[in-house]
Amino acid sequence: MSAFDDLMGFTRETRALGAIMGRLNWDQETMMPKGAAEQRGEEFEALENVLHTRKSDPRLGDWLSSIDPSSLDAVSQAQLRHIRRSYERAVKIPARLAAELAKVTSMAQGVWAEARARDDFAHFAPMFEQVVALRREEAAALQQGTDHDLWDALHQDYEPGSSGAELDAMFGALRPRLVALRDKIMGADQPKGLTGTFDEAKQMALTTALAANFGYDFARGRIDKAVHPFSSGSGQDVRITTRTNPEDPFNSIYSTIHEVGHACYEQNINGDYLLTPLGEGVSMGVHESQSRIYENQLGRSRAFTEYLFGQMRDSFGDIGIDSAEGFYAAVNRVLPGYIRTESDEVQYNLHVLLRFDLERQIIGGDLEIADLPAAWDARFEADFGVKVDKISNGCLQDVHWPVGLFGYFPTYSLGNVYAGCLHQALRADVPDLDSALVKGDTAPATAWLAEHLQQFGGLREPRDTIVHACGFEPTEAPLLEYLEAKFAGIYGF
Amino acid sequence: MSAFDDLMGFTRETRALGAIMGRLNWDQETMMPKGAAEQRGEEFEALENVLHTRKSDPRLGDWLSSIDPSSLDAVSQAQLRHIRRSYERAVKIPARLAAELAKVTSMAQGVWAEARARDDFAHFAPMFEQVVALRREEAAALQQGTDHDLWDALHQDYEPGSSGAELDAMFGALRPRLVALRDKIMGADQPKGLTGTFDEAKQMALTTALAANFGYDFARGRIDKAVHPFSSGSGQDVRITTRTNPEDPFNSIYSTIHEVGHACYEQNINGDYLLTPLGEGVSMGVHESQSRIYENQLGRSRAFTEYLFGQMRDSFGDIGIDSAEGFYAAVNRVLPGYIRTESDEVQYNLHVLLRFDLERQIIGGDLEIADLPAAWDARFEADFGVKVDKISNGCLQDVHWPVGLFGYFPTYSLGNVYAGCLHQALRADVPDLDSALVKGDTAPATAWLAEHLQQFGGLREPRDTIVHACGFEPTEAPLLEYLEAKFAGIYGF
Numbered sequence: 001m002s003a004f005d006d007l008m009g010f011t012r013e014t015r016a017l018g019a020i021m022g023r024l025n026w027d028q029e030t031m032m033p034k035g036a037a038e039q040r041g042e043e044f045e046a047l048e049n050v051l052h053t054r055k056s057d058p059r060l061g062d063w064l065s066s067i068d069p070s071s072l073d074a075v076s077q078a079q080l081r082h083i084r085r086s087y088e089r090a091v092k093i094p095a096r097l098a099a100e101l102a103k104v105t106s107m108a109q110g111v112w113a114e115a116r117a118r119d120d121f122a123h124f125a126p127m128f129e130q131v132v133a134l135r136r137e138e139a140a141a142l143q144q145g146t147d148h149d150l151w152d153a154l155h156q157d158y159e160p161g162s163s164g165a166e167l168d169a170m171f172g173a174l175r176p177r178l179v180a181l182r183d184k185i186m187g188a189d190q191p192k193g194l195t196g197t198f199d200e201a202k203q204m205a206l207t208t209a210l211a212a213n214f215g216y217d218f219a220r221g222r223i224d225k226a227v228h229p230f231s232s233g234s235g236q237d238v239r240i241t242t243r244t245n246p247e248d249p250f251n252s253i254y255s256t257i258h259e260v261g262h263a264c265y266e267q268n269i270n271g272d273y274l275l276t277p278l279g280e281g282v283s284m285g286v287h288e289s290q291s292r293i294y295e296n297q298l299g300r301s302r303a304f305t306e307y308l309f310g311q312m313r314d315s316f317g318d319i320g321i322d323s324a325e326g327f328y329a330a331v332n333r334v335l336p337g338y339i340r341t342e343s344d345e346v347q348y349n350l351h352v353l354l355r356f357d358l359e360r361q362i363i364g365g366d367l368e369i370a371d372l373p374a375a376w377d378a379r380f381e382a383d384f385g386v387k388v389d390k391i392s393n394g395c396l397q398d399v400h401w402p403v404g405l406f407g408y409f410p411t412y413s414l415g416n417v418y419a420g421c422l423h424q425a426l427r428a429d430v431p432d433l434d435s436a437l438v439k440g441d442t443a444p445a446t447a448w449l450a451e452h453l454q455q456f457g458g459l460r461e462p463r464d465t466i467v468h469a470c471g472f473e474p475t476e477a478p479l480l481e482y483l484e485a486k487f488a489g490i491y492g493f
Numbered sequence: 494m495s496a497f498d499d500l501m502g503f504t505r506e507t508r509a510l511g512a513i514m515g516r517l518n519w520d521q522e523t524m525m526p527k528g529a530a531e532q533r534g535e536e537f538e539a540l541e542n543v544l545h546t547r548k549s550d551p552r553l554g555d556w557l558s559s560i561d562p563s564s565l566d567a568v569s570q571a572q573l574r575h576i577r578r579s580y581e582r583a584v585k586i587p588a589r590l591a592a593e594l595a596k597v598t599s600m601a602q603g604v605w606a607e608a609r610a611r612d613d614f615a616h617f618a619p620m621f622e623q624v625v626a627l628r629r630e631e632a633a634a635l636q637q638g639t640d641h642d643l644w645d646a647l648h649q650d651y652e653p654g655s656s657g658a659e660l661d662a663m664f665g666a667l668r669p670r671l672v673a674l675r676d677k678i679m680g681a682d683q684p685k686g687l688t689g690t691f692d693e694a695k696q697m698a699l700t701t702a703l704a705a706n707f708g709y710d711f712a713r714g715r716i717d718k719a720v721h722p723f724s725s726g727s728g729q730d731v732r733i734t735t736r737t738n739p740e741d742p743f744n745s746i747y748s749t750i751h752e753v754g755h756a757c758y759e760q761n762i763n764g765d766y767l768l769t770p771l772g773e774g775v776s777m778g779v780h781e782s783q784s785r786i787y788e789n790q791l792g793r794s795r796a797f798t799e800y801l802f803g804q805m806r807d808s809f810g811d812i813g814i815d816s817a818e819g820f821y822a823a824v825n826r827v828l829p830g831y832i833r834t835e836s837d838e839v840q841y842n843l844h845v846l847l848r849f850d851l852e853r854q855i856i857g858g859d860l861e862i863a864d865l866p867a868a869w870d871a872r873f874e875a876d877f878g879v880k881v882d883k884i885s886n887g888c889l890q891d892v893h894w895p896v897g898l899f900g901y902f903p904t905y906s907l908g909n910v911y912a913g914c915l916h917q918a919l920r921a922d923v924p925d926l927d928s929a930l931v932k933g934d935t936a937p938a939t940a941w942l943a944e945h946l947q948q949f950g951g952l953r954e955p956r957d958t959i960v961h962a963c964g965f966e967p968t969e970a971p972l973l974e975y976l977e978a979k980f981a982g983i984y985g986f
Contacts, residue, residue, distance in 0.1 A: 016539035019532070023520065024513060031524070035712040036730035039512070042768055046509035050543055219528040237529035275535055 004076065007063040008276065011083055014054045015275045019233065021047050026232040026239055030224045052098060056090040075278070078459050082277030085160065092141045101134050105404045112402035116392045121373055124396065129369045132362055135404050139363060151363040155407035158284040159414065161461045164360055167410050170417060171353050174476045178350050179383055181484055185346060186336065186385070188491040191329030195320030200244040202315045207242055207256045209311070214260045214294055215446040216240070217267050229255035231262035231291075234280040238266045249312070250331065254295055261294030262287055268450040269457035283462035284408065288415020289422060290449065296345050296416075297423040297482070298445055303437035305331050311440070329490050336386060338393035346483060349416055350383045355398075355409040363406050418466050420479025422449065425470040497569065500556040501769065504576055507547045508768045512726065514540050519725040519732055523717045545591060549583040568771070571952050575770030578653065585634045594627050598897045605895035609885045614866055617889065622862050625855055628897050632856060644856040648900035651777040652907065654954045657853050660903050663910060664846050667969045671843050672876055674977055678839060679829065679878070681984040684822035688813030693737040695808045700735055700749045702804070707753045707787055708939040709733070710760050722748035724755035724784075727773040731759045742805070743824065747788055754787030755780055757939060761947035776955035777901065781908020782915060783942065789838050789909075790916040790975070791938055796930035798824050804933070822983050829879060831886035839976060843876045845906040848891075852899050911959050913972025915942070918963040 001009075024047065028040055064084055069077050108127045115124035139150040146153065151164050208223055221233075226241035233239055240259040244252045265281050273279035281287040298304055309327040312319050321327050334344045340351035358375060361367035367375060376395040377388045388394040395401075400408055426448050427433060436444045452469040459465075466474050494502075517540065521533055557577055562570050601620045608617035632643040639646065644657050701716055714726075719734035726732055733752040737745045758774050766772035774780040791797055802820040805812050814820050827837045833844035851868060854860035860868060869888040870881045881887040888894075893901055919941050920926060929937045945962040952958075959967045 012535070013539040013542065016532075016536045017543070020513060020517060020536050020540060024516070027516065027520065031715065033711065033713050033715055033730055033732075035710070036728075039509075039729040039767060042505070043509045043513050046506040047513060049506065050510070217528070218526065220526050222524065222526055235529075236532040237526055239526075274532060 003063045003066045004072065004080075007060070007067065007083060008079065010054075010057070010059065010063075011079075011277065012275045014051065015277070015279070017047065017051055017054070019235075019237070019275070021051065022232050022234075023237070026241075029226045029228070029230070030241060048102070055086060056093075060087045061091070075459065079277055082458055086277075089142060089156070092144060093138060094141070097134065097137060097141065101138065101404065104130050104134055105402075108402050108404070109399065112396065112399065116396045119390045119392050119396075121391045121396060124402070125369055128402065131402065131404050132369060132406075135406055136363060136365070149364065151360045151407060154363065155410075158408045158411050159462055160283060161463055162283075162285070162414070167356065167414065168360075170476050171349075171356060171410070171413065174349060174413070174417070174480065175353050175383070177480050177484070178346060178353075181487060182334070182346055182350065182383075183385070184493055185334045185487055185491050188493055190335070191333055191490065192321060192326060193330050193333060194249070196316065196318065197246045198249040198316050198319075200246055203244045203249050203252045204242075206249075206311060206315050207244075207252050210253060210308075211240070211256055211260050213440050214257055214298075214442050215264050215450075216260045217264075220267055221263060223256070229259050231259040231266070234266045234269070235271075235274045238263045249316070253308070254299060257299040258291045258295040261291035264294070264446065264450070265290040265454045268454035270455050273457050273459075278456075278458040280457060282456075282458045282460070282465050284411035285414035285418060286453075286462050286465050288412055289418035289466070290415075290454065292416050292419040293422055293426075293449070294442075294446075297419060298437065298442055300331050300345070301434070301437055302328050303434035304440070304442070306438050307440035332486070332490055334487070334491075336384070338380075338388060339397055341398075346487060347384070349413045352409050352413040354379050354383060355400075356413070358395075359401065359406050359409060417476050417479050418474055420476070420482055421466060421470045421472070421474045422453070423482060424478040425452075425472070496556045496559045497565065497573075500553070500560065500576060501572065503547075503550070503552065503556075504572075504770065505768050507544065508770070508772070510540065510544055510547070512728075512730070512768070514544065515725050515727075516730070519734075522719045522721070522723070523734060541595070545583075548579060549586075553580045554584070568952065572770055575951055579770075582635060582649070585637060586631060587634070590627065590630060590634065594631065594897065597623050597627055598895075601895050601897070602892065605889065605892065609889045612883045612885050612889075614884045614889060617895070618862055621895065624895065624897050625862060625899075628899055629856060629858070642857065644853045644900060647856065648903070651901045651904050652955055653776060654956060655776075655778065655907070660849065660907065661853075663969050664842075664849060664903070664906065667842060667906070667910070667973065668846050668876070670973050670977070671839060671846075674980060675827070675839055675843065675876075676878070677986050678827045678980055678984050681986055683828070684826055684983065685814060685819060686823050686826060687742070689809065689811065690739045691742040691809050691812075693739055696737045696742050696745045697735075699742075699804060699808050700737075700745050703746060703801075704733070704749055704753045706933050707750060707791075707935050708757050708943075709753045710757075713760055714756060716749070722752050724752040724759070727759045727762070728764075728767045731756045742809070746801070747792060750792040751784045751788040754784035757787070757943070758783040758947045761943040762950035763948050766950050766952075771949075771951040773950060775949075775951045775953070775958050777904035778907035778911060779946075779955050779958050781905055782911035782959070783947065785909050786912040786915055786919075786942070787935075787939075790912060791930065791935055793824050793838070794927070794930055795821050796927035797933070797935070799931050800933035825979070825983055827980070827984075829877070831873075831881060832890055834891075839980060840877070842906045842909055845902050847872050847876060848893075848902040849906070851888075852894065852902060855894075856899050910969050910972050911967055913969070913975055914959060914963045914965070914967045915946070916975060917971040918945075918965070 024044065032040060060083070064087060067080065069080055072080065104127070108131050111127045112124050115121065135154060136150060139153040142148070142153040142156070143150060148156065149164065155162060155164065211223060212218070220236045221238045221240065224239070224241050225243060227243065229240070229242050231238065231240045240256065240263050242252050242256045242259070262281070265287060269279055281290070305328045306324040309324045312327070321330055332344070334346050337343060337347070340348065343351055354376070358367060358372065358379070362369070362372070372395050373391060380388050380394065426445060430444050430448055433444055436442070453465060456465060456468070460468055463474065517537065525533060553576070557580060560573065562573055565573065597620070601624050604620045605617050608614065628647060629643060632646040635641070635646040635649070636643060641649065642657065648655060648657065704716060705711070713729045714731045714733065717732070717734050718736060720736065722733070722735050724731065724733045733749070733756050735745050735749045735752070755774070758780060762772055798821040799817040802817045805820070814823055825837070827839050830836060833841065836844055847869070851860060851865065851872070855862070855865070865888050866884060873881050873887065919938060923937050923941055926937055929935070946958060949958060949961070953961055956967065
């Protein structure tokens with residue numbers, strides 16, 4: 001056995017344990033009896049300890065220093081790059097800090113939920129300050145020996161190779177045109193929405209059929225109900241969840257197509273990479289590009305919604321809309337609202353850009369937690385034209401910051417930008433895509449994505465993954481052009 | 494922190510990881526997508542490696558040697574006893590042997606399944622010999638420093654403190670009276686069985702209601718379908734599975750009540766013992782006493798079957814039987830058959846005793862694998878009065894030996910003997926039990942079992958657990974008297 005084989009064997013075992021952790025999370029959200037929470041907490045902690053210890057195991061350092069990368073093929077070099085990055089980051093974090101972060105962020109989630117329910121920012125502020133202080137301390141540790149600023153240092157966990165400065169340039173170009181587009185839409189007549197109630201068993205049947213439409217492989221996955229939709233797992237066992245609301249079938253349909261995008265990325269990665277660092281989606285941004293292109297550019301397209309309109313009428317009878325054109329407009333309505341997760345293609349990125357700017361200031365030390373609500377509200381009014389009415393509709397709405405997820409939010413918008421680029425390249429390669437989509441056949445699109453992007457998993461760096469698939473450097477332009485054309489069509493300006 | 498606290502902390506973490514392993518097994522049998530088998534194999538192996546390493550971790554030896562048991566209270570002493578026994582056994586097994594056993598028994602399962610399907614003993618014999626040789630080697634290692642014979646050494650994993658010689662005396666008294674009882678029954682008229690087909694959804698509804706009747710706590714458990722019924726987990730998360738057969742509702746009903754017995758034992762253990770060695774059923778034999786008393790002495794009693802008769806008619810209408818007396822006889826029919834798992838209260842122990850005698854000879858080195866089929870068939874004919882027609886109805890019927898489970902089988906009959914003793918003590922303490930059972934109310938019985946036995950978990954040694962509950966030394970007499978009286982009544986002799 002060479003050092004590289006030993007390293008890969010150890011890594012494979014760590015990844016298998018990580019897959020178990022993912023399944024335990026899935027179980028908690030779908031199957032776990034209510035009374036098992038305390039015991040489950042101890043189970044998580046025990047497995048987390050095992051994983052944490054393995055990530056900074058000194059043998060990793062020995063193997064890494066004894067391997068000559070130039071003796072390896074390209075795939076092995078890519079494996080090594082992932083392992084080295086993970087190890088070098090892991091050993092920078094003192095055990096004391098890791099333990100404190102785990103403890104404080106776990107407590108913070110409960111306090112945040114209370115504060116949000118009571119609309120009481122002061123209740124969460126002291127805990128929030130602790131979370132930020134610990135994450136800044138972590139950022140300072142991770143920053144050592146790199147040219148990252150504090151926010152960049154955290155951001156690397158979600159989007160390796162990306163930087164706040166690059167994103168700032170991209171988002172700076174995105175924001176004014178989105179604000180302008182939003183203004184135009186709000187000045188136009190709103191299309192009609194669905195009416196009626198929608199049987200939940202029929203929603204599940206339709207949703208399951210749509211997952212198959214989009215290429216989800218049920219032999220290596222399953223769909224269950226959960227409070228929040230999510231996709232979980234890699235390789236041979238990639239499960240998704242959905243929820244149903246009798247008033248709003250689009251919630252189940254589009255959250256499922258979104259999660260199917262995530263899941264198909266994982267399912268379509270080269271099987272040779274199973275349980276290796278290359279065997280999962282390469283970054284949050286690239287992952288989001290897949291979920292978003294499935295959900296939006298394909299799922300909310302004029303062609304596919306024509307197919308879906310027929311499916312909806314077959315399932316539910318009269319849905320209060322009598323043309324495919326009207327249905328397309330109903331799917332794509334842009335309505336005022338405070339909540340990111342309830343947002344649409346146009347406003348979603350404005351929600352994210354707001355968080356991106358504020359969290360860079362927070363982690364950079366330029367914005368105190370005490371000043372956050374005012375900064376949030378001012379920015380919201382500037383971009384959305386309305387005042388935030390309460391803190392649960394403002395800076396306490398998302399769980400991310402309370403549990404310490406700084407550096408994560410912008411990957412959502414980066415994913416949308418990447419989806420815009422991929423969509424442009426896809427349409428150029430497959431000009432008659434709509435003739436398939438209108439029949440509910442997504443295969444020409446999903447096969448293109450599998451071939452040009454998904455199969456490679458972590459082989460290339462995130463941005464290079466997109467460049468390889470598109471054949472050009474990603475910019476915000478394709479997304480903007482797509483959105484402006486689409487919504488001008490729907491809203492008639 | 495004292496050495497005892499450190500030891501308990503480490504042990505608690507190991508047990509939490511063990512609970513995850515149990516849940517992973519449950520998932521494989523109930524939820525796992527078909528295509529995930531290969532990946533799941535690696536996940537099991539990774540977690541098994543972690544658990545194996547922890548069981549013989551040298552820190553355990555250090556802590557154990559630095560703790561003075563006399564400084565501890567009785568509960569802590571019991572914890573220590575379990576931990577010491579587990580550690581002392583773990584360090585006796587060389588890593589090479591453990592790895593070989595894991596590999597060979599895993600391969601053997603597949604080869605056995607082929608051999609059984611083809612009725613070809615020779616196909617499995619070479620692998621069978623390897624399994625036996627490795628388990629004998631393990632037994633020789635475990636035997637060191639004890640007065641156990643080879644079979645006893647293996648048996649300790651399932652029934653600590655029990656021995657082949659004691660069981661031999663007990664089973665020697667059991668066998669002739671069971672053979673005689675079986676003969677009498679086969680000479681009598683058979684009662685009528687159920688007729689009709691039984692809707693599977695209604696079976697699940699009835700089965701779920703029966704689980705609640707027997708005190709199963711759904712807030713800390715759940716019931717799902719699986720190919721084989723089983724109970725899984727301890728403490729706050731104890732799940733059971735069942736199966737339905739449209740021709741045979743008793744299969745689902747009685748396998749569920751059986752698993753509920755196992756599950757209630759786990760659920761009713763003192764909550765202070767959660768994730769400690771005392772926090773699970775103390776042995777296979779004591780566990781089986783709970784499943785069997787729920788299933789047989791309670792579930793197949795004249796009083797409870799009267800309640801069940803009403804439930805069956807409410808669920809399914811005409812079931813081909815029109816009296817509670819006739820239904821009681823149908824539930825308890827004794828029919829000829831080769832297969833242990835399809836057997837009844839009378840013949841079940843004869844199946845087990847056959848295996849007990851043969852496996853002691855195999856592990857003792859007194860019976861060659863080549864001679865096993867002939868030995869099996871001769872014994873079967875002696876006890877059951879019929880010749881075995883094919884090897885899949887003979888010594889290849891069970892998976893236990895092929896995967897190396899020697900020393901396990903007799904715990905089934907020991908459990909039945911213990912159930913007989915517990916039933917005698919229960920009836921003495923709760924003389925009007927039947928007046929509750931006839932209304933479907935098992936609470937007087939299950940509360941008695943929880944109070945006298947289940948709550949204590951691993952506090953006392955297995956046999957002492959029974960003595961404490963019954964107030965007398967266990968023997969085979971109560972079981973025999975119960976069976977002879979019950980079946981004389983049903984078959985009219």
